Amino acid sequence: xxxxxxxxxxxxxxxxxxxxxxxxxxxxxxxxLKQCDxxxxxxxxRKQHAVxxxxxYLFTAIVLFVPANVLPIMVTSEFGSSKPSTILEGVVLLWxxxxxxxxxxxxxxxVLVPMAKVMALLLLCWSVVRRSPHRVQxxxxxxxxxxxxxxWSMVDVFVVALLVALVQLAGVxxxxxxxxxxxxxxxxxxxxxxxxxxxxxxxxxxxxxxxxEKVDHG
Amino acid sequence: MPGLTVQSSMACPIxxxxxxxxxxxxxxxxxCPCCGDHLSSIKAxxxxxxxxxxxxxxxxxxxxxxxxxxxxSASGKEANMTLLDSATSLFGYDQPILxxxxxxxxxxxxxxxxxxxxxxLVLLRRPVAGSASHLLPLLARAVALLQHWNMVEVxxxxxxxxxxxxxxxxxxxxxxAFWCFIGFTICTIxxxxxxxxxxxxxxxxxxxxxxx
Ligand SMILES: [Zn+2]
Numbered sequence: 020x021x022x023x024x025x026x027x028x029x030x031x032x033x034x035x036x037x038x039x040x041x042x043x044x045x046x047x048x049x050x051x052l053k054q055c056d057x058x059x060x061x062x063x064x065r066k067q068h069a070v071x072x073x074x075x076y077l078f079t080a081i082v083l084f085v086p087a088n089v090l091p092i093m094v095t096s097e098f099g100s101s102k103p104s105t106i107l108e109g110v111v112l113l114w115x116x117x118x119x120x121x122x123x124x125x126x127x128x129x130v131l132v133p134m135a136k137v138m139a140l141l142l143l144c145w146s147v148v149r150r151s152p153h154r155v156q157x158x159x160x161x162x163x164x165x166x167x168x169x170x171w172s173m174v175d176v177f178v179v180a181l182l183v184a185l186v187q188l189a190g191v192x193x194x195x196x197x198x199x200x201x202x203x204x205x206x207x208x209x210x211x212x213x214x215x216x217x218x219x220x221x222x223x224x225x226x227x228x229x230x231x232e233k234v235d236h237g
Numbered sequence: 238m239p240g241l242t243v244q245s246s247m248a249c250p251i252x253x254x255x256x257x258x259x260x261x262x263x264x265x266x267x268x269c270p271c272c273g274d275h276l277s278s279i280k281a282x283x284x285x286x287x288x289x290x291x292x293x294x295x296x297x298x299x300x301x302x303x304x305x306x307x308x309x310s311a312s313g314k315e316a317n318m319t320l321l322d323s324a325t326s327l328f329g330y331d332q333p334i335l336x337x338x339x340x341x342x343x344x345x346x347x348x349x350x351x352x353x354x355x356x357x358l359v360l361l362r363r364p365v366a367g368s369a370s371h372l373l374p375l376l377a378r379a380v381a382l383l384q385h386w387n388m389v390e391v392x393x394x395x396x397x398x399x400x401x402x403x404x405x406x407x408x409x410x411x412x413x414a415f416w417c418f419i420g421f422t423i424c425t426i427x428x429x430x431x432x433x434x435x436x437x438x439x440x441x442x443x444x445x446x447x448x449x
Binding site: 028031034036043047058113124173181183184187215 | 247248249250251252253254255270271272273274307309311312314315316318322323324325326330332334338339342343374377381385386388391392394395396398399401402403405406407434435438441442445
């Protein structure tokens with residue numbers, strides 16, 4: 020562990036001037052204040068325990084990811100026989116029926132995006148803990164992309180909700196929600212909370228070389 | 238609020254760079270000189286456009302909840318659903334938590350978002366009295382929160398995927414509410430895109446200083 024834990028702020032940053040940018044109303048609040056003097060939001064130079072909170076939400080999401088994929092997300096009953104299916108089974112079934120675009124949408128939104136999002140946030144947390152000064156622009160884009168695509172994983176939960184409401188022909192064809200639906204909903208919400216708990220400004224601290232010049236500012 | 242001054246600079250929310258902001262009514266976009274991110278755009282009448290679109294979106298959302306959303310028929314039997322059925326039928330299957338989350342994400346949240354946005358934009362149209370000016374930051378805060386969890390477009394894609402998923406098994410009737418929901422989604426997204434958060438808070442501060 021390094022001898023000093025005080026972060027190095029870039030000379031252009033508000034933090035270097037002892038100013039805290041309010042995350043809610045964009046007001047600059049001078050340092051001793053803990054609350055924004057206009058909107059009352061909590062202010063700080065960087066979000067408190069950003070990495071720890073992000074990791075805690077991520078860990079919850081990873082734990083929920085197991086039941087979300089192992090348990091059935093919905094149960095289809097056709098003429099009396101019920102058939103539970105997991106997320107991946109649903110994708111495979113759609114692929115066999117020839118609905119390739121739908122299968123791809125579900126696969127990307129429900130499998131690829133949550134996994135990529137968790138890995139991206141882990142990578143960002145690690146780079147902050149390691150105080151990496153490299154590839155700031157790339158890491159900034161990764162964080163923005165993570166925040167942008169996160170909500171789209173909810174598609175599968177909405178599909179289940181819609182099918183449960185729509186496909187209700189008693190004795191012929193019915194669809195019931197499976198326990199994985201709630202677990203998967205939890206995965207999406209907790210990865211969104213994780214991305215929100217992270218502080219992107221942390222990526223830019225330490226991006227300073229010994230001469231005090233920014234190194235990786237594109 | 239005593240001692241509150243007008244500030245001409247802000248910190249970039251992405252990289253914390255201190256940026257000097259130009260005066261209002263300048264009809265331009267401002268980018269952060271450090272990270273290059275878009276900070277704010279000033280466009281004439283954009284709040285009026287946002288208000289008109291939000292009102293249209295609200296009307297369309299009410300239509301979307303009233304009329305049948307999707308119909309479904311197989312083996313001579315038929316079933317219809319409304320928009321809200323997608324949340325309420327989950328309660329029938331002993332999934333109250335999931336039902337509540339879906340209800341909030343696809344109906345209560347967007348409805349609250351449009352109502353708070355409309356109230357805020359109407360109040361901002363002209364200088365307000367002291368008591369009402371305290372309401373403005375609260376409304377803007379609610380809008381930001383509801384906007385962060387807004388998933389109307391995701392729900393719309395979910396509906397399209399659902400139709401694609403079962404169209405091979407049965408005949409699907411697309412109801413009037415479905416088209417209303419598409420209109421509502423477009424209105425909501427474009428309306429929110431018209432509201433620049435930095436300029437919104439600048440205006441709220443100006444109204445606040447004038448009101449107190
Ligand atoms: Zn504030």
